[in-house]
Amino acid sequence: MDDFFLVHLPVACSSLLRKFLLKEEDEMNMSKSDFSTTCLLKKAFIVRSIQEGIANGSVAEEILDSLLLIEQVDRKQGLPVFDSMKSAFCAVAVHCTLASLTRSWPCYYDSILRIWRTRIRILEDSASSELVGPDLDKWRKEVEAALWDSEASQRLLRINTRDDALRCLRVFVEEARSSMKPAFLQLTLAAAQAICRPHRGTDKGKGILRVNPQRRCKLGVPHRHYKVPVEIADSKEEQQPSYSKFASLSTSEVNKVQEALKTSTADLLAVVTDPLPKVLEVAEKVASERAGKTLRSEAILEDGNKNKDVPATSVNPTMASAQAERVASDTGGENLRAEAIVEDHSKKGKRVPPPSVNPTKDKSDPPSSVNPTTEPALAKEGNHERQASIHQNEAPRPSLMERNGTARTYEWEDSIDGSSQESSGGSTRCRLPSPKIKPASPLKEYENKKWVRRRKIHRWSLHEEEVLAEAVRKYGSHWAQILRAYPLEFVNRTAGDLKDKWRNMTGK
DNA sequence: GTAGGGGTAATT
DNA sequence: AATTACCCCTAC
Incomplete structure (x- = not known):
């Protein structure tokens, strides 16, 4: 499949876009299932935009925002940050800074101010992003030094940072696409089946093998692994989406989707073993x-x-x-x-x-x-x-x-x-x-x-207690916020659990 | 969403 | 039996 998302994104989105757009502002209140789907689609859009952006060989500063956005989406789901994303972030920051060095000193200074002293500094201070790390720190010294040291600036100008940035971005895009592929196939499959399946009145989907990629979180099968279970449709849910509205689709459209579905299914079968x-x-x-x-x-x-x-x-x-x-x-x-x-x-x-x-x-x-x-x-x-x-x-x-x-x-x-x-x-x-x-x-x-x-009772580990104490110091008794901030530490804990534990720990 | 009182069951 | 974790409920 030459361009995977180009083929599947529209199909997968057709039945979910509305929900996605409607709930974007309220994602903390949406169901887990909708949330994971929304995240997947968001990420797909952003990755796609980056991919298109670098297609002509340009590396825009906005990519930094895109990468941060992806990290934010991933973080909400407890997904780890790819090393390739860190490298790409660093490379883009460096390139965007040094690109302005070729223009003028004020322009370069402005870039440093904007990218390093504001954007990256905020990230460092808030410790809210894993995209900032030792590499960035090293480069900061370099670009700052180049402000006042002509020799250093000449040295930096000799580096082909554009190629580095493009290479890093391509690696990241590829990795991100690969990681999303299985889940996306499931999503596409579900959407395509919904479109292809004729409306069947009282036959409420009995026996139809239906995929619901939105189940990932609810089932606790971590979305991060993108192993999406194949789920049997139930009658209750079957009543909700009105597939009849797709009944008027023309044959050519249906054929097109079916073709896409066929290819998707082949890919899917390569990934999933039917248990x-x-x-x-x-x-x-x-x-x-x-x-x-x-x-x-x-x-x-x-x-x-x-x-x-x-x-x-x-x-x-x-x-x-x-x-x-x-x-x-x-x-x-x-x-x-x-x-x-x-x-x-x-x-x-x-x-x-x-x-x-x-x-x-x-x-x-x-x-x-x-x-x-x-x-x-x-x-x-x-x-x-x-x-x-x-x-x-x-x-x-x-x-x-x-x-x-x-x-x-x-x-x-x-x-x-x-x-x-x-x-x-x-x-x-x-x-x-x-x-x-x-x-x-x-x-x-x-x-x-x-x-x-x-x-089942799950005893609190010392590490969890330490993290909780640290979190309370940082956030106060905002348990939901703590839970969101430490998704990896407080696995299988609720805000109530945190509250109760803190109550125990403080002897209240 | 959070605080706090309080109940129940599991674990130590 | 005491402690711990989970849970419910109400008030704010």
């Missing part, structure tokens, strides 16, 4: 084992009836498969993890304390193990599950006034990658004919939501 077959096999095995146990023991069946948070998996291999598929989708190829997760579901089920269910209701309601009613509840709960990724601890409750039964919960594995979490809304993934759907009673829904998962 589904393996996981399905494991899920099938687990489900059949459990089904066997269930048939042998009526007591277990009753237990399954009580554990409405873990419905049906004991005797319904279809649902176990569906869950496994969701897990497989979320893990983005980590088969082994997926196996563990499938098994973990059975553990969770056993740990759930039985809710106080009205016995009379038990009689009237079929056992949950065979009652599909509970599955939507599970899906709903899945939507609300606290993800193991950073700052994902807000689970809506039925009422603000209602206390959540936090502690009496079953624990969830909070691996940082969050892959143990089910994706939201996998409820429509059952492939076997679904049993008759019976609407859940409000009472049942209430009970399901009552049991909110609690994160």
